[in-house]
Amino acid sequence: MKKIAILGSTGSIGTQTLEVVRANPDCQVVALAAGSNVVKMEEQIREFHPLVVGMWTEEAAADLRVRIADLDVKVVSGMEGLLEIAAVPQSQVLVTAIVGMIGIKPTIAAIEAGKDIALANKETLVTAGHIIMPLARECGAAILPVDSEHSAIFQSLSMEGRTPIEGSTHIEGSTPTKQTCVEKVLKKQNSIEKILLTASGGPFRGRTRQQLEDIQVEDALRHPNWSMGPKITIDSSTLVNKGLEVMEAKWLFGVGLDKIEVVVHPQSIIHSAVQYTDGAIIAQMGTPDMKLPIQYALFYPERRYLSGKRVDLFELGQLTFEKPDTDTFPGLALAYRAAEAGGSMPTVYNAANEKAVALFLKRKIPYLGITELIGKAMDHHHLIANPTVEDILAVEQQTYEYMQEGLSCK
Ligand code: NAD
Numbered sequence: 199m200k201k202i203a204i205l206g207s208t209g210s211i212g213t214q215t216l217e218v219v220r221a222n223p224d225c226q227v228v229a230l231a232a233g234s235n236v237v238k239m240e241e242q243i244r245e246f247h248p249l250v251v252g253m254w255t256e257e258a259a260a261d262l263r264v265r266i267a268d269l270d271v272k273v274v275s276g277m278e279g280l281l282e283i284a285a286v287p288q289s290q291v292l293v294t295a296i297v298g299m300i301g302i303k304p305t306i307a308a309i310e311a312g313k314d315i316a317l318a319n320k321e322t323l324v325t326a327g328h329i330i331m332p333l334a335r336e337c338g339a340a341i342l343p344v345d346s347e348h349s350a351i352f353q354s355l356s357m358e359g360r361t362p363i364e365g366s367t368h369i370e371g372s373t374p375t376k377q378t379c380v381e382k383v384l385k386k387q388n389s390i391e392k393i394l395l396t397a398s399g400g401p402f403r404g405r406t407r408q409q410l411e412d413i414q415v416e417d418a419l420r421h422p423n424w425s426m427g428p429k430i431t432i433d434s435s436t437l438v439n440k441g442l443e444v445m446e447a448k449w450l451f452g453v454g455l456d457k458i459e460v461v462v463h464p465q466s467i468i469h470s471a472v473q474y475t476d477g478a479i480i481a482q483m484g485t486p487d488m489k490l491p492i493q494y495a496l497f498y499p500e501r502r503y504l505s506g507k508r509v510d511l512f513e514l515g516q517l518t519f520e521k522p523d524t525d526t527f528p529g530l531a532l533a534y535r536a537a538e539a540g541g542s543m544p545t546v547y548n549a550a551n552e553k554a555v556a557l558f559l560k561r562k563i564p565y566l567g568i569t570e571l572i573g574k575a576m577d578h579h580h581l582i583a584n585p586t587v588e589d590i591l592a593v594e595q596q597t598y599e600y601m602q603e604g605l606s607c608k
């Protein structure tokens with residue numbers, strides 16, 4: 199029986215994870231956490247019977263306790279609740295399907311408690327990869343990517359007959375030593391020539407900056423291929439999502455930024471690829487469906503049956519590729535700049551984007567203001583070279599405040 203806990207169970211990844219659980223009777227949910235949707239949480243509790251659940255506010259938790267008074271389920275709240283759920287003794291894997299840097303501390307707690315991580319929450323690695331990856335190596339925890347591109351890279355690396363991400367008793371049936379884990383990482387770095395990180399290009403691919411001036415919230419929420427939460431959908435349209443994924447890939451696969459190339463591939467069939475030092479390119483293809491990477495992360499190294507539409511190459515006819523237009527979509531260039539600066543700069547990039555997207559969704563700033571504000575926040579920041587988790591969270595807060603002040607001055 200595979201026992202899992204999910205942070206963000208009511209969201210896009212969270213609910214799709216539960217669909218995967220539903221189709222795999224040997225998978226059991228032992229803990230769930232969500233923000234404020236008590237109605238959905240109640241439904242999930244009644245269907246999946248977790249032992250403990252968390253809501254972010256105490257008010258929502260209190261409401262939930264009343265709703266499920268007939269059941270024997272512990273309800274917790276706040277960061278303490280998230281930490282308890284992340285490290286719940288009965289689980290083997292934590293699915294981090296929460297949005298934002300709030301995922302950092304629970305991920306650390308889970309790794310320290312010996313859990314493997316099915317990682318959807320990219321912000322954790324973007325901002326704290328320098329803390330998370332060494333810790334996972336030290337604790338023998340596997341970080342299994344859920345993000346479709348990273349899962350594709352992971353699958354392409356697994357095709358090479360090697361286990362790309364260290365740790366875990368799931369890999370090769372025994373717990374590797376710290377040293378063998380490090381060796382595996384080094385070997386892998388030597389045989390990767392390039393990671394080809396694919397991007398759909400979003401709904402505004404091919405447009406000029408002038409054409410982007412009047413973009414409304416509804417336009418940006420229409421992704422051509424993927425159905426996702428609102429924040430990541432906006433991020434896909436600005437290419438900031440790809441920027442975050444470049445940083446995520448850097449940490450996950452231990453490669454330099456010069457080895458990560460973004461390739462615009464509008465059909466979203468090749469989910470990413472690895473080019474090896476002998477010139478071979480190994481890619482993973484499939485219909486755009488997050489359930490595949492979720493299921494692959496949960497049952498790795500086993501590949502299981504998944505229902506759904508298959509890619510029909512004849513129907514598809516052709517696959518096309520383009521270079522990203524970083525002049526029209528500066529979000530990607532800013533990400534490389536943040537990643538090159540390193541330290542606390544990726545935190546500023548991420549926090550400024552979060553705030554800017556929230557402001558755009560509230561119709562307080564124009565669409566092009568999103569990347570403009572990220573650039574301004576980065577210019578204003580004094581870099582911390584090797585930030586602790588507390589530094590990261592403080593920089594996040596300072597960035598939010600800086601952006602709020604800038605807005606009130608207008
Ligand atoms: P979403 O907005 O649909 O869901 C977020 C979930 O987190 C919800 O259940 C919400 O209740 C919960 N949450 C928010 N704040 C919380 C808090 N303070 N405490 C507890 N729970 C809280 O988001 P999503 O699209 O599912 O994305 C989740 C993460 O996965 C993000 O980091 C995103 O970048 C990443 N991701 C998503 C997709 C996708 O297809 N949706 C693909 C790749 C990566």
Ligand code: MG
Nearest residue numbers: 345346347443
């Ligand atoms: Mg992705």
